[in-house]
Amino acid sequence: MLTRSFDKVEKILEKYEYKKEMLIKILLDIQHEYRHIPREVVNYIGVALGIPPAKIYGVITFYSQFSLNPKGEYTILICDGTACHMEGSMNLVKVIEEEIGIKPGEVTKDLKFSLDKVGCLGACALAPAMVINGEVYGKLTSEKVREVLRNIKERKAE
């Protein structure tokens, strides 16, 4: 069995002074660090903060920013807010599926890409929009989505 080093988790806990009320911030940092929240980390912070793991799982599954399974190196968030939905964002989901072979909520086998459908990114004036690792792509068309994804694929080939 693999044993995990908890140094990084320990650093994050220290940053927030082991405060119970900082649980969400701690989890956001862990999510950012590991691209998911590993189960053994849940137990570790449970002991460190004195919160039962069940409560922590409750928090993790409640908020959409957290995930128990790893996300891709490139996290694609496709917006399905009102404006984007009306402009046909769901057709773009199909395009992405064709291009990288995953549906919303899934990750590619090589952990390069993950795809999620989100409520609203607040980029409604640019509908339909998507965000990849924090970068907003607006006024998308099928061609534009393909181009963006292909560029990223090429980038990693280099």
Place this chain on the structure above:
Amino acid sequence: MITTTRKRFDNAEEIIKCVEKLKAKREKKLQKKSVFVCVGTGCTAGGSRKVYAKFVEVVKNKGLDVAIEKIDDDDEPVKRTGCCGLCSLGPLVKVMPQGITYSHVTIDDVEEIVEKTLINGEPIERLLLTDPITHKKVERLEDATFFKNQTFYIMNEVGTSVFESIEDYMARGGYLSLAKAISMDKKELIEEIKASGLRGRGGGGFPTGLKWEAAYNSKGDIKYVVCNADEGDPGAFMNRTLLERDPHSVLEGMIIAAYAIGAEEGYAYIRAEYPIAVEMFNKAIESAKEYGLLGENILGTDFSLDIHVKEGAGAFVCGEETALLSSIEGKRGVPRPRPPFPAQSGLWGKPTLINNVETYANVPKILRDGVESYRKKGVQKSPGTKMFSVTGPLNLTGIIEVQFGTTLRYILENICGGTSNGRKIKAIQIGGPSGACLPEELFDLPLDYDTLKSVGAMVGSGGIVAITDDRCMVEVARFFLDFTKRESCGKCVPCREGTMQAYNILEKFTQGKATYDDLETLEYVAEIIRTTSLCGLGKTAPNPIISTLKYFKEEYIEHIEGKCPSGMCTSFKKYMISAEKCKSCSLCARSCPNGAISGERGKPYVIDQEKCVKCGLCITKCKFGAIELVG
């Protein structure tokens, strides 16, 4: 880069003097050559940060950074400004002192802009924006009808505000209201807010002054102020815009509120989906502390306040105040019954004041310009202005600020310049998932809290989405219920189960399987959810259903009769292969996930309508355009 060394203000006089100096400097700065590049989220997505970098490079190469005289150390010739509101035309660039504004600027235009406009003051015709209402080219941002027809109150200095700089905010009169407030008696201050008639901008429209008074009257040695910036409504982004373009106005409002109610600690709860807003607000807190406008002994008085940023983690229900408070405590964001209201028992059981971002931003402005000037705007019971985000197939979309009482038609036609695709607007969705769809007959109603309530809608956070006649209203209702059923926290049964049942019925409509009985059940379920849910999310969740049933019932009936009038619901359509165009390559048959397509070499292929699941994959696979969707 901001290089100014900041010195703590020890009393109100010091800040007043400093503001005077900064004001004079700001005016001088705007009189000389400089470039402002908009780096709001909309323009950034269009590449404005690259445009900014290019400007810095070109200006440096030409030696202009030295040639242009500097007013002070922070006075760079190329500046970044916050969102101008005209997001659909980004990236926007404004060249001073003429104020010439360009839209859709790319890095290839930078050299020319510097050469012609910055150095010689000549406009470049092709980069100017065309006013969709007058059809004329406009040179200055302020001259475009889009801006002329708005009323700027909290969104002042559009296009020239330097959002990262506290000095720029002070040069616009910032923090003077704090200096004034801190010299006032707390009760007197609360009376002033009450007299202004300011109402909560988060949706409900509760009088802000009364909220402050309740928190003030609550007994307790520890009290909290909270800023609700959990803008989760799909179709709304004004809070983000405000935090990104003028974080100090929100912060100043919070500090004043904390003083009024006697709080020493505060939280700004901002969505994690808005990283730039989080960064800006953190920066604002830091620089306010350096000036002694926040922290220990503010402006030399015994009033101390600390404000922290708490990031939301993606849950729509956290916009509800009691859910937001449990989220700040690090728990699941589940609402609880009221009373007790947060003003009596909020964060960790202590009296807590919660206001929306936009509400706080109004406070310093009201104190600065006076109650009378505030009440002159808007209507009697809803004074002031409101920011709206307008989206949909319109010529201009983005963030606007108008007086309460402005009509929807005025916004659509006189500000946004009508539709961009030549279609008719048949409905306006206002207020997000808690809001309603209003038909054209109601476009002339004045937009204010009470009028909207009377027609079953609400201002909500202020998202306006234009829906043209090629869109299906049943699908709109289904879309919102899909959202609320996912975002329901699950605590109370009517919301958790009710939204699920309502969604299932709506899905039957869009799939062409609904009956007249379903129509009745839908009305019944909607009413149950509305009357028996615990919190605002559940109580307002059926609004999209109730309003579409009220104003667009004929569309529901047509769906029962086997037709989607807008043609948006594909279930009513058939995929057909054209016998002439089909080359019988079998590509479609091989890609069909349900094996619904069959045929043989040399003959056109056919789709078995019984087996077809209408996924549309075959259309994307066919290289000859032989497959069509017929209604």
